[in-house]
Amino acid sequence: MPTDDDLRFDDGEATPQRLRGQLSRLLGLTAAQTHRVAGDALGAVGAHKDHFISLAALDEFGPLSQAKLSSHTRIYTSDLVAVLARLEQDGYVSRAPDPADKRRNVVTITDRGRTRLTELDGILAVVNERILAPLEQAERAQLFDLLRRIGGSAARA
Amino acid sequence: MPTDDDLRFDDGEATPQRLRGQLSRLLGLTAAQTHRVAGDALGAVGAHKDHFISLAALDEFGPLSQAKLSSHTRIYTSDLVAVLARLEQDGYVSRAPDPADKRRNVVTITDRGRTRLTELDGILAVVNERILAPLEQAERAQLFDLLRRIGGSAARA
DNA sequence: CGAATGTCAGCACTACTGAAATCG
DNA sequence: CCGATTTCAGTATTGCTGACATTC
Numbered sequence: 374m375p376t377d378d379d380l381r382f383d384d385g386e387a388t389p390q391r392l393r394g395q396l397s398r399l400l401g402l403t404a405a406q407t408h409r410v411a412g413d414a415l416g417a418v419g420a421h422k423d424h425f426i427s428l429a430a431l432d433e434f435g436p437l438s439q440a441k442l443s444s445h446t447r448i449y450t451s452d453l454v455a456v457l458a459r460l461e462q463d464g465y466v467s468r469a470p471d472p473a474d475k476r477r478n479v480v481t482i483t484d485r486g487r488t489r490l491t492e493l494d495g496i497l498a499v500v501n502e503r504i505l506a507p508l509e510q511a512e513r514a515q516l517f518d519l520l521r522r523i524g525g526s527a528a529r530a
Numbered sequence: 531m532p533t534d535d536d537l538r539f540d541d542g543e544a545t546p547q548r549l550r551g552q553l554s555r556l557l558g559l560t561a562a563q564t565h566r567v568a569g570d571a572l573g574a575v576g577a578h579k580d581h582f583i584s585l586a587a588l589d590e591f592g593p594l595s596q597a598k599l600s601s602h603t604r605i606y607t608s609d610l611v612a613v614l615a616r617l618e619q620d621g622y623v624s625r626a627p628d629p630a631d632k633r634r635n636v637v638t639i640t641d642r643g644r645t646r647l648t649e650l651d652g653i654l655a656v657v658n659e660r661i662l663a664p665l666e667q668a669e670r671a672q673l674f675d676l677l678r679r680i681g682g683s684a685a686r687a
Numbered sequence: 688c689g690a691a692t693g694t695c696a697g698c699a700c701t702a703c704t705g706a707a708a709t710c711g
Numbered sequence: 712c713c714g715a716t717t718t719c720a721g722t723a724t725t726g727c728t729g730a731c732a733t734t735c
Contacts (some may be wrong), residue, residue, distance in 0.1 A: 475720085
């Protein structure tokens with residue numbers, strides 16, 4: 374369970390002025406921080422970022438081949454193998470060969486998987502709330518908007 | 531040399547709605563993107579992110595021990611070893627044992643190092659401009675402000 | 688003695704590449 | 712034969728930890 378210290382990152386001396394305007398550094402530090410907090414929260418219940426992403430895609434788009442799932446989630450197909458093996462083992466998804474195209478697997482979310490998705494969604498909602506706490510609602514929306522715009526199409530996440 | 535395609539990341543299907551509100555994913559994607567663009571631009575001249583950061587700190591704060599440099603830059607002392615070895619080899623910094631405390635090295639930026647810093651600063655300015663191009667000036671300032679606030683003290687970069 | 692410093696070795700995680708086997 | 716799909720193996724990078732010798 375995350376404590377309040379998870380959001381802090383202070384010890385250390387002053388940062389050089391020249392670095393304060395570097396977008397990649399600022400983005401990198403905050404991303405690493407949120408990544409860690411979210412990852413720890415998911416890890417505490419034996420989950421992983423890719424598990425949530427995969428379940429969310431399967432819930433929204435219905436049964437998918439692994440290739441389709443990859444392009445919806447931007448998770449590499451090679452990495453999906455382990456993710457789906459784990460989800461299947463835990464009963465969150467089922468995998469079956471596609472009768473129409475024997476190269477493909479049809480991956481389907483189960484009822485247990487939907488319950489799991491709801492659980493993980495709740496955990497991440499808490500994490501997001503904690504991280505975004507310093508911002509007003511309007512500011513949060515604006516942050517998402519600005520990030521999506523500089524991310525261009527990458528930001529459609 | 532970066533092309534216009536570096537900022538794009540489109541191929542792929544629609545992203546699940548449930549993921550569009552996930553801060554860590556949005557931050558992670560944009561951070562990875564800018565990280566790659568900046569890293570490629572620095573790599574094209576044989577430099578590295580940590581080189582720029584170290585030179586910037588030494589230029590602003592004067593000669594430092596490696597431990598002090600670490601706390602100014604958030605680069606681990608164990609990682610600084612290779613960074614400084616490379617910078618010294620290229621003549622951008624000089625290292626000498628501290629007469630007052632023989633455990634320490636005194637690291638000093640050279641004139642060549644200052645020239646190099648200016649060069650790298652210019653490269654990164656171009657990168658930042660490219661990435662931030664979709665935003666007005668006021669929006670850029672706001673993005674930095676919002677990121678610094680959610681990053682808390684981590685954002686003092 | 689305990690603590691700080693610089694160095695080296697290595698681990699864990701992630702993004703990513705390449706190649707093989709199967710099938711359309 | 713070419714291309715798509717799944718799978719496995721492996722690389723490169725990075726943030727991070729642990730251990731060590733030297734010195735305060």
